[in-house]
Amino acid sequence: MDFRKGRMREEPEINLIPFIDVLLVILIFLMVTTTYSRFTELQITLPTAEAEKSVKRPVEINVGVDAQNRYAINNAQVAYHDPAGLAEDLKKAAAEGGNQEDPVIIINADAAAAHQTVINVLEAARLAGFAKITFAAQTGGKK
Numbered sequence: 001m002d003f004r005k006g007r008m009r010e011e012p013e014i015n016l017i018p019f020i021d022v023l024l025v026i027l028i029f030l031m032v033t034t035t036y037s038r039f040t041e042l043q044i045t046l047p048t049a050e051a052e053k054s055v056k057r058p059v060e061i062n063v064g065v066d067a068q069n070r071y072a073i074n075n076a077q078v079a080y081h082d083p084a085g086l087a088e089d090l091k092k093a094a095a096e097g098g099n100q101e102d103p104v105i106i107i108n109a110d111a112a113a114a115h116q117t118v119i120n121v122l123e124a125a126r127l128a129g130f131a132k133i134t135f136a137a138q139t140g141g142k143k
Helices: 017-033 083-097 115-128
Strands: 060-065 071-073 076-078 104-109 132-135
Touching (some): 071 083
Parallel strands (some): 060 104, 104 132
Antiparallel strands (some): 060 071, 071 076
C-alpha cells in the first residue's frame, strides 16, 4: 500500500558543494606538501681568472640635456642648430680627450626633457661615428 498517493516523489539530487570542498582540500594539501626543487642535471663550476682591472679608462663624453632643451657637452653649453652641428661639437670634445679610441657618449637627459632632444643627441653621435652610447639615470628615490 502506498499511503503517499497525493504526494509526488522527489527526485534525488547530488549536492556538489561538499565534493568541491574535498577537492580543494586535496589540492591545498598537494600544494603544501610538494617540494619545488631546481633541476640539478648539470653541475657547472665556472672558471676563475686572475686578471688585473684595466688601467686605461675609455674616454667619456657627457652630453647633458635640460628641461628647456639646452645642450651641454662636458659641462660646456653648446648651441644647437642641427644634429650635424652637434656631431661636430662631439668630435671636438673627443679630440680634446686626446685618446684615439672610440669614446663613450653618456647622455644625461632631464626627466622633463623632450624626447626629440635625446633623439637629436643619438643622431649626432651616429653622424660623428661614435657607437658606444649609454644613458645616465638616478637610482632609488621615488617622488
